[in-house]
Amino acid sequence: MKMRLILSAVLSCLALGAACAEDGAAGSSASPPAAYSPDLAELMVGAQLRHFKLAFAGRLQNWDLAEYEVVQLRKNFADAAHYFPNFQNVPVAKLIREYSEPALDDVSKSLKAKDSRGFQQAFERLTEACNSCHQAAGMSFIKVRVPTASPFSNQVYKPDR
Ligand code: HEC
Numbered sequence: 001m002k003m004r005l006i007l008s009a010v011l012s013c014l015a016l017g018a019a020c021a022e023d024g025a026a027g028s029s030a031s032p033p034a035a036y037s038p039d040l041a042e043l044m045v046g047a048q049l050r051h052f053k054l055a056f057a058g059r060l061q062n063w064d065l066a067e068y069e070v071v072q073l074r075k076n077f078a079d080a081a082h083y084f085p086n087f088q089n090v091p092v093a094k095l096i097r098e099y100s101e102p103a104l105d106d107v108s109k110s111l112k113a114k115d116s117r118g119f120q121q122a123f124e125r126l127t128e129a130c131n132s133c134h135q136a137a138g139m140s141f142i143k144v145r146v147p148t149a150s151p152f153s154n155q156v157y158k159p160d161r
Contacts (some may be wrong), residue, residue: 040084042093047076048144051130053155055147058111059120062159066119067111070104077101091138092159 046052050073059067077100081093103126110118134142150157 013119017041019089038079040080043076043080043083045079047130049074050076051127052142052147052150053152053157054107055123056150056157058107058116058123058133060158061114062157063085063111064116065157067108070108070111074101074104077104080149089139092133095133095136099132100126103129 023121051071054066054073055070055071057063077096085091085093103122106122107119107126110116110122124146127144130144131140131142134140134144
Protein backbone atom coordinates (compact mmCIF):
# COMPACT_ATOMS: atom_id res chain seq x y z
CA MET A 1 0.00 0.00 0.00
CA LYS A 2 2.69 2.38 1.09
CA MET A 3 4.79 1.36 -1.90
CA ARG A 4 1.95 2.12 -4.28
CA LEU A 5 1.45 5.56 -2.75
CA ILE A 6 5.09 6.42 -3.19
CA LEU A 7 5.05 5.12 -6.76
CA SER A 8 2.00 7.18 -7.69
CA ALA A 9 3.57 10.24 -6.10
CA VAL A 10 6.72 9.71 -8.16
CA LEU A 11 4.71 9.23 -11.35
CA SER A 12 2.61 12.34 -10.83
CA CYS A 13 5.78 14.34 -10.17
CA LEU A 14 7.23 13.11 -13.43
CA ALA A 15 4.05 14.07 -15.29
CA LEU A 16 4.06 17.49 -13.63
CA GLY A 17 7.71 17.92 -14.43
CA ALA A 18 7.02 17.40 -18.12
CA ALA A 19 4.14 19.87 -17.97
CA CYS A 20 6.35 22.38 -16.20
CA ALA A 21 9.09 22.01 -18.78
CA GLU A 22 6.55 22.73 -21.53
CA ASP A 23 5.27 25.76 -19.65
CA GLY A 24 8.81 26.98 -19.29
CA ALA A 25 9.40 26.74 -23.02
CA ALA A 26 6.14 28.52 -23.81
CA GLY A 27 6.87 31.29 -21.33
CA SER A 28 10.46 31.83 -22.37
CA SER A 29 9.61 35.12 -24.07
CA ALA A 30 9.32 36.71 -20.59
CA SER A 31 12.80 37.92 -19.64
CA PRO A 32 14.24 36.48 -16.42
CA PRO A 33 14.63 38.86 -13.48
CA ALA A 34 17.96 40.68 -13.52
CA ALA A 35 20.51 39.22 -11.11
CA TYR A 36 20.95 41.21 -7.92
CA SER A 37 24.02 43.33 -7.98
CA PRO A 38 24.99 45.29 -4.89
CA ASP A 39 25.59 49.02 -4.73
CA LEU A 40 29.09 50.02 -3.62
CA ALA A 41 27.72 52.31 -0.91
CA GLU A 42 25.69 49.36 0.48
CA LEU A 43 28.77 47.16 0.55
CA MET A 44 30.54 49.99 2.39
CA VAL A 45 27.80 50.26 5.02
CA GLY A 46 28.38 46.53 5.55
CA ALA A 47 32.12 47.19 5.84
CA GLN A 48 31.45 49.98 8.33
CA LEU A 49 29.37 47.63 10.49
CA ARG A 50 32.04 44.93 10.44
CA HIS A 51 34.80 47.45 11.06
CA PHE A 52 32.96 48.53 14.17
CA LYS A 53 32.21 45.01 15.45
CA LEU A 54 35.79 43.96 14.79
CA ALA A 55 37.01 46.86 16.92
CA PHE A 56 34.85 45.86 19.87
CA ALA A 57 35.47 42.13 19.59
CA GLY A 58 39.24 42.73 19.45
CA ARG A 59 39.19 45.21 22.30
CA LEU A 60 37.34 42.73 24.53
CA GLN A 61 39.61 39.88 23.39
CA ASN A 62 36.81 37.93 21.80
CA TRP A 63 39.24 36.46 19.25
CA ASP A 64 36.72 34.12 17.62
CA LEU A 65 34.18 36.86 16.99
CA ALA A 66 36.94 39.19 15.78
CA GLU A 67 38.19 36.65 13.22
CA TYR A 68 34.60 36.07 12.12
CA GLU A 69 34.26 39.81 11.41
CA VAL A 70 37.57 39.81 9.51
CA VAL A 71 36.15 37.08 7.25
CA GLN A 72 32.99 39.15 6.69
CA LEU A 73 35.06 42.25 5.88
CA ARG A 74 37.12 40.23 3.38
CA LYS A 75 33.88 39.18 1.70
CA ASN A 76 32.70 42.81 1.58
CA PHE A 77 35.95 43.85 -0.06
CA ALA A 78 35.98 40.88 -2.43
CA ASP A 79 32.49 41.87 -3.61
CA ALA A 80 33.54 45.53 -3.94
CA ALA A 81 36.56 44.51 -6.05
CA HIS A 82 34.50 42.11 -8.13
CA TYR A 83 31.57 44.40 -8.91
CA PHE A 84 33.43 47.73 -8.90
CA PRO A 85 37.04 47.08 -9.98
CA ASN A 86 37.09 50.72 -11.12
CA PHE A 87 34.67 53.13 -9.52
CA GLN A 88 34.66 56.66 -10.97
CA ASN A 89 38.28 56.23 -12.12
CA VAL A 90 39.34 54.88 -8.73
CA PRO A 91 41.11 51.51 -9.03
CA VAL A 92 39.10 49.95 -6.19
CA ALA A 93 40.27 46.36 -6.82
CA LYS A 94 43.93 47.44 -6.93
CA LEU A 95 43.67 49.59 -3.77
CA ILE A 96 41.98 46.74 -1.91
CA ARG A 97 44.71 44.33 -2.98
CA GLU A 98 47.53 46.70 -2.05
CA TYR A 99 46.22 48.28 1.15
CA SER A 100 43.15 46.67 2.67
CA GLU A 101 44.12 43.04 2.27
CA PRO A 102 47.62 43.39 3.82
CA ALA A 103 46.02 45.37 6.68
CA LEU A 104 43.46 42.60 7.19
CA ASP A 105 46.25 40.00 7.09
CA ASP A 106 47.98 41.86 9.93
CA VAL A 107 44.74 42.00 11.90
CA SER A 108 44.32 38.24 11.42
CA LYS A 109 47.89 37.58 12.56
CA SER A 110 47.36 39.58 15.75
CA LEU A 111 44.15 37.67 16.45
CA LYS A 112 45.83 34.29 16.00
CA ALA A 113 48.59 35.42 18.36
CA LYS A 114 45.96 36.82 20.80
CA ASP A 115 48.05 39.98 20.78
CA SER A 116 45.98 42.94 21.97
CA ARG A 117 48.60 45.57 21.21
CA GLY A 118 49.29 44.12 17.78
CA PHE A 119 45.56 44.10 17.13
CA GLN A 120 45.24 47.76 18.06
CA GLN A 121 48.03 48.74 15.66
CA ALA A 122 46.74 46.56 12.83
CA PHE A 123 43.25 47.93 13.33
CA GLU A 124 44.55 51.50 13.07
CA ARG A 125 46.31 50.57 9.84
CA LEU A 126 43.11 49.05 8.49
CA THR A 127 41.24 52.23 9.36
CA GLU A 128 43.87 54.31 7.53
CA ALA A 129 43.43 52.04 4.49
CA CYS A 130 39.67 52.79 4.56
CA ASN A 131 40.30 56.52 4.56
CA SER A 132 43.12 56.44 1.97
CA CYS A 133 40.72 54.94 -0.52
CA HIS A 134 37.98 57.45 0.29
CA GLN A 135 40.53 60.22 -0.32
CA ALA A 136 41.62 58.63 -3.60
CA ALA A 137 37.96 58.54 -4.62
CA GLY A 138 37.66 62.27 -3.92
CA MET A 139 35.42 61.48 -0.95
CA SER A 140 37.55 62.56 1.96
CA PHE A 141 34.31 63.63 3.66
CA ILE A 142 33.77 59.89 4.31
CA LYS A 143 36.11 59.50 7.21
CA VAL A 144 36.07 56.51 9.54
CA ARG A 145 37.89 56.17 12.82
CA VAL A 146 38.49 53.67 15.58
CA PRO A 147 35.07 53.54 17.24
CA THR A 148 34.61 54.97 20.68
CA ALA A 149 31.20 53.66 21.76
CA SER A 150 28.84 50.89 20.70
CA PRO A 151 25.70 51.89 18.81
CA PHE A 152 24.69 48.20 18.77
CA SER A 153 23.75 47.44 22.34
CA ASN A 154 21.83 44.34 21.25
CA GLN A 155 24.97 42.26 20.68
CA VAL A 156 27.30 40.88 23.33
CA TYR A 157 30.96 41.42 22.43
CA LYS A 158 32.55 40.03 25.57
CA PRO A 159 33.52 36.37 25.21
CA ASP A 160 31.89 33.79 27.54
CA ARG A 161 34.56 32.60 29.91
C1 HEC B 1 39.27 50.53 -2.32
C2 HEC B 1 38.52 51.68 -1.92
C3 HEC B 1 37.81 51.69 -0.60
C4 HEC B 1 38.16 51.08 0.57
C5 HEC B 1 39.37 50.23 0.86
C6 HEC B 1 37.14 51.41 1.52
N1 HEC B 1 36.18 52.21 0.95
FE1 HEC B 1 34.51 52.91 1.84
N2 HEC B 1 33.94 53.78 0.10
C7 HEC B 1 34.64 53.75 -1.09
C8 HEC B 1 33.89 54.45 -2.12
C9 HEC B 1 34.34 54.65 -3.56
C10 HEC B 1 32.70 54.90 -1.50
C11 HEC B 1 31.55 55.67 -2.17
C12 HEC B 1 30.58 54.64 -2.74
C13 HEC B 1 29.37 55.22 -3.43
O1 HEC B 1 29.11 56.42 -3.29
O2 HEC B 1 28.66 54.44 -4.11
C14 HEC B 1 32.78 54.47 -0.11
C15 HEC B 1 31.81 54.76 0.84
C16 HEC B 1 31.89 54.42 2.18
C17 HEC B 1 30.92 54.77 3.20
C18 HEC B 1 29.68 55.63 2.98
C19 HEC B 1 28.49 54.73 2.79
C20 HEC B 1 27.19 55.42 3.13
O3 HEC B 1 26.20 55.15 2.42
O4 HEC B 1 27.15 56.19 4.08
C21 HEC B 1 31.34 54.26 4.38
C22 HEC B 1 30.70 54.38 5.75
C23 HEC B 1 32.59 53.54 4.11
N3 HEC B 1 32.88 53.67 2.76
C24 HEC B 1 33.28 52.84 5.07
C25 HEC B 1 34.46 52.13 4.81
C26 HEC B 1 35.19 51.39 5.80
C27 HEC B 1 34.82 51.25 7.26
C28 HEC B 1 36.27 50.87 5.17
C29 HEC B 1 37.39 50.06 5.73
C30 HEC B 1 37.10 48.96 6.60
C31 HEC B 1 36.21 51.30 3.79
N4 HEC B 1 35.09 52.06 3.61
C32 HEC B 1 37.15 50.98 2.83
C33 HEC B 1 35.86 53.16 -1.29
C34 HEC B 1 36.56 52.41 -0.36
